[in-house]
Amino acid sequence: MSRHRDDTGAKLGMWLFLFTELFLFGGLFLLYAVYLSRYPREFAAAGREMHVVFGTANTAILITSSMLAATAVSAIQRDERRRVLWSLGGTVLCAAIFLFNKYLEWSAEISHGFYPNSPRLAAGPPGESVFFSLYYLTVGLHGLHVLIGGTLLIWVAVRVRRGVVHSGDYVLLENGALYWHLVDLIWIFIFPLYYLIL
Amino acid sequence: MSSAEQAQPCTEGGFWRDTGRTGITSWIFSTDHKRIGLLYFYSTFGFFLVGVMLGLLIRLDLMTPASTLMGPQTYNALFTVHGVVMIFLFIIPGMPGAFGNLVMPIQIGARDVAFPRLNLFSWWLYIIGAGIILTSLFTGNGPPDTGWTFYVPFSARTSTNVSLAVLGVFTIGFSSILTGLNFITTIHRLRAEGMTWGRLPLFTWSLYATAWIQLLATPVLGITLALILAERLLGTGLFDPTRGGDPIMYQHLFWIYSHPAVYIMILPGMGVVSDIIPVFARKPIFGYKMIAFSSLAIAAAGSLVWGHHMFTSGMSDTAILVFSFLTFIVAIPSAIKVFNWVSTLYKGSISLEAPMLFALSFILLFSIGGLTGLILGAAATDIHVHDTDFVVGHFHYVMFGGAGFAFIAAMHYWLPKFYGRRYAEKPAIVGWALMFVGFNVLYFSMMVLGLKGMPRRYYHYLPEFAPLNLVATIGSWILALGLIIMLVNLFRGLFRGEPAGDNPWGGATLEWSIPTPPATENFEQEPVVTHGPYDFTRTGEP
Amino acid sequence: MTHEQTPHILSYGKLTLVWLTLLALTALTVWVAHHNVGIGHVWGSLAIACLKSGLVIAFFMHMKYEGRLLRWLLFTALAILAIFIGFTFFDVLYR
Numbered sequence: 001m002s003r004h005r006d007d008t009g010a011k012l013g014m015w016l017f018l019f020t021e022l023f024l025f026g027g028l029f030l031l032y033a034v035y036l037s038r039y040p041r042e043f044a045a046a047g048r049e050m051h052v053v054f055g056t057a058n059t060a061i062l063i064t065s066s067m068l069a070a071t072a073v074s075a076i077q078r079d080e081r082r083r084v085l086w087s088l089g090g091t092v093l094c095a096a097i098f099l100f101n102k103y104l105e106w107s108a109e110i111s112h113g114f115y116p117n118s119p120r121l122a123a124g125p126p127g128e129s130v131f132f133s134l135y136y137l138t139v140g141l142h143g144l145h146v147l148i149g150g151t152l153l154i155w156v157a158v159r160v161r162r163g164v165v166h167s168g169d170y171v172l173l174e175n176g177a178l179y180w181h182l183v184d185l186i187w188i189f190i191f192p193l194y195y196l197i198l
Numbered sequence: 199m200s201s202a203e204q205a206q207p208c209t210e211g212g213f214w215r216d217t218g219r220t221g222i223t224s225w226i227f228s229t230d231h232k233r234i235g236l237l238y239f240y241s242t243f244g245f246f247l248v249g250v251m252l253g254l255l256i257r258l259d260l261m262t263p264a265s266t267l268m269g270p271q272t273y274n275a276l277f278t279v280h281g282v283v284m285i286f287l288f289i290i291p292g293m294p295g296a297f298g299n300l301v302m303p304i305q306i307g308a309r310d311v312a313f314p315r316l317n318l319f320s321w322w323l324y325i326i327g328a329g330i331i332l333t334s335l336f337t338g339n340g341p342p343d344t345g346w347t348f349y350v351p352f353s354a355r356t357s358t359n360v361s362l363a364v365l366g367v368f369t370i371g372f373s374s375i376l377t378g379l380n381f382i383t384t385i386h387r388l389r390a391e392g393m394t395w396g397r398l399p400l401f402t403w404s405l406y407a408t409a410w411i412q413l414l415a416t417p418v419l420g421i422t423l424a425l426i427l428a429e430r431l432l433g434t435g436l437f438d439p440t441r442g443g444d445p446i447m448y449q450h451l452f453w454i455y456s457h458p459a460v461y462i463m464i465l466p467g468m469g470v471v472s473d474i475i476p477v478f479a480r481k482p483i484f485g486y487k488m489i490a491f492s493s494l495a496i497a498a499a500g501s502l503v504w505g506h507h508m509f510t511s512g513m514s515d516t517a518i519l520v521f522s523f524l525t526f527i528v529a530i531p532s533a534i535k536v537f538n539w540v541s542t543l544y545k546g547s548i549s550l551e552a553p554m555l556f557a558l559s560f561i562l563l564f565s566i567g568g569l570t571g572l573i574l575g576a577a578a579t580d581i582h583v584h585d586t587d588f589v590v591g592h593f594h595y596v597m598f599g600g601a602g603f604a605f606i607a608a609m610h611y612w613l614p615k616f617y618g619r620r621y622a623e624k625p626a627i628v629g630w631a632l633m634f635v636g637f638n639v640l641y642f643s644m645m646v647l648g649l650k651g652m653p654r655r656y657y658h659y660l661p662e663f664a665p666l667n668l669v670a671t672i673g674s675w676i677l678a679l680g681l682i683i684m685l686v687n688l689f690r691g692l693f694r695g696e697p698a699g700d701n702p703w704g705g706a707t708l709e710w711s712i713p714t715p716p717a718t719e720n721f722e723q724e725p726v727v728t729h730g731p732y733d734f735t736r737t738g739e740p
Numbered sequence: 741m742t743h744e745q746t747p748h749i750l751s752y753g754k755l756t757l758v759w760l761t762l763l764a765l766t767a768l769t770v771w772v773a774h775h776n777v778g779i780g781h782v783w784g785s786l787a788i789a790c791l792k793s794g795l796v797i798a799f800f801m802h803m804k805y806e807g808r809l810l811r812w813l814l815f816t817a818l819a820i821l822a823i824f825i826g827f828t829f830f831d832v833l834y835r
Contacts, residue, residue: 011810022821023824026821033825037833038832052770056766059766060763067756067759067762070750071752078749178801181796181800184800185796185797188789188793191769192786193785193786196785197782
């Protein structure tokens with residue numbers, strides 16, 4: 001019995017893993033839904049404090065990065081290694097810009113006194129404090145995933161460069177891209193729920 | 199395939215020998231599913247014994263109404279750690295990790311699981327998580343005292359070492375997710391030729407259903423535990439009513455995982471019983487399709503009923519009505535299984551050997567546990583017995599009488615296959631009898647106590663409950679004695695007993711068609727399966 | 741164990757088209773939020789988000805070209821997540 005390579009199995013495994021990520025964020029979205037239904041006005045008021053420009057820019061950046069990751073998969077299937085590397089580089093660059101924006105945005109918010117357990121939120125209505133706590137947890141967890149996904153794609157890019165991942169064996173790249181798309185998917189929901197509740 | 203005649207069939211041959219590494223590293227870095235299975239077996243079973251000790255201590259304290267054997271804080275820590283160890287370190291990882299790993303790939307005719315390295319990583323995560331939990335007991339402000347459910351607001355405020363314990367459980371949850379992911383992929387992708395879904399052994403079917411719960415429910419536990427950490431470390435206030443939070447939401451999130459989790463614990467046990475009963479009744483299983491389907495049905499229905507843990511929490515009446523109603527639905531697939539097992543026994547040629555005795559007691563004890571569960575699931579009666587010893591008795595009937603007895607049945611049924619030697623029959627039966635009697639004396643007394651109003655988790659209690667508590671404690675000693683006899687006999691047998699042979703029980707599933715102990719890659723050639731798992735006319739063929 | 745099907749290769753043109761649609765939908769959702777004061781627009785925003793994620797899953801993640809198994813599994817997972825969130829509202833809405 002020789003050891004088979006099972007790309008379909010590897011991809012199935014990755015999808016199953018993505019389901020678990022979905023349920024991890026699902027718990028936070030559940031809390032969001034419940035507290036939104038309890039504090040619609042406070043959520044709207046808190047939403048007005050958010051920086052829509054940062055949110056919109058980051059949405060566009062993540063969508064672009066997702067497109068680039070998909071391009072990398074198409075490119076490796078056509079055996080265009082340079083294009084794979086450029087696309088992956090673009091994806092990772094987008095990830096870095098996204099995190100940098102996040103840093104600027106959080107700095108601004110924290111300096112305005114919006115952070116969990118802050119005196120300003122403690123003095124405000126209870127729903128706002130819930131909104132910002134959820135916002136920091138959800139976006140923080142998402143940011144952690146951006147970091148993990150970016151690192152994963154760098155690692156994949158190195159293996160593409162070395163020729164370990166090539167047009168005949170690219171399931172690693174496919175799975176890395178799948179993970180990255182999940183990061184994008186989660187953000188697609190975070191964006192309207194936190195930034196566009198006006 | 200004549201290892202029954204060989205002089206040294208024990209831990210010399212098969213997967214015990216052929217490996218590149220030597221010593222301990224050939225185990226803790228092995229990617230062989232059988233070695234990982236044994237790693238899981240010894241680590242989870244070790245924690246089971248720790249949990250037993252803690253349980254015996256709790257019973258000892260409760261022997262008299264105002265015992266001063268230990269302080270109240272120690273008592274709180276004791277029942278918390280007993281719960282955490284038994285649930286997160288034994289039952290949840292135990293059956294899939296140990297017997298799922300040992301047997302499932304062989305049962306489907308595969309050489310290993312789909313992701314062998316991930317499998318090893320899961321075990322390491324389990325060990326790291328267990329290490330963190332153990333550390334939490336001896337560092338900081340003492341072991342957690344919240345109960346295994348970590349309910350807020352207490353878990354967010356207590357000064358004991360909850361943060362570390364929660365982190366440990368989180369890690370173990372991750373391990374459980376990866377095991378589930380691995381098993382689903384394995385069962386989908388690595389079945390041998392001819393191993394159709396309709397020929398899958400029922401133990402494997404039950405693991406498949408279990409794996410789905412592990413995969414989809416455990417992440418919710420992960421986020422719930424992370425939220426406790428956030429409450430404690432960042433002060434997010436999401437469950438704090440003074441800041442707009444809602445503590446009942448914690449209970450929702452916790453039980454969204456933890457109710458399906460009881461099916462993670464019991465489903466593989468049901469699978470073991472479904473595999474053992476036809477073999478020892480010498481009769482094909484009755485209602486194969488319905489048993490397989492009911493595993494999936496339990497997994498699905500079990501995801502809809504978490505609210506029945508919260509009838510007295512202040513949840514809305516509508517929710518109580520809905521969750522109470524849905525709870526009764528779970529009884530249907532469970533009953534389907536029980537009826538099918540009993541029908542399999544009907545007119546069978548039953549041989550009452552140790553695995554069968556444990557499997558039969560599973561049916562009885564699980565039925566008692568399941569039916570008392572309906573008393574708890576009905577909102578009206580639940581109000582009366584909520585948070586009493588009745589709940590504790592019910593839970594142990596399902597978890598220990600069910601999952602625990604099934605685990606021991608699996609030990610007697612499968613371990614001889616992997617060690618090549620078997621235990622003596624008579625002491626095994628004595629051990630079983632003592633365990634069975636002790637178990638019922640212990641937990642039935644607790645259920646009666648609960649109906650009379652004895653609250654759970656109380657350090658001291660009213661003198662009127664004293665007699666039955668004494669009886670329960672004596673029961674715990676009988677149970678422990680039976681456990682010791684069972685263990686000594688089993689392990690003496692595994693290392694020094696008679697050779698077991700390739701197929702000691704006359705099973706028809708694939709694991710009995712290969713030499714004992716199995717080779718590292720299980721099969722010499724990829725088997726082509728030609729018959730169902732309970733077709734005893736074809737025993738010994740693939 | 742074997743390769744059941746030859747992989748489907750998405751053209752760069754199609755990827756770009758999906759990308760532009762996603763950006764347009766993002767613009768739309770921002771526009772809707774600003775011209776529709778009140779809480780009712782949450783559902784509108786969510787509908788657009790679902791559409792966007794549908795596009796990402798179908799094309800970027802190749803789900804459109806995968807077999808039935810993966811599609812069913814995804815559907816099941818999403819249904820269970822919806823149940824987890826939905827059933828909680830039996831409590832929250834009627835308390």
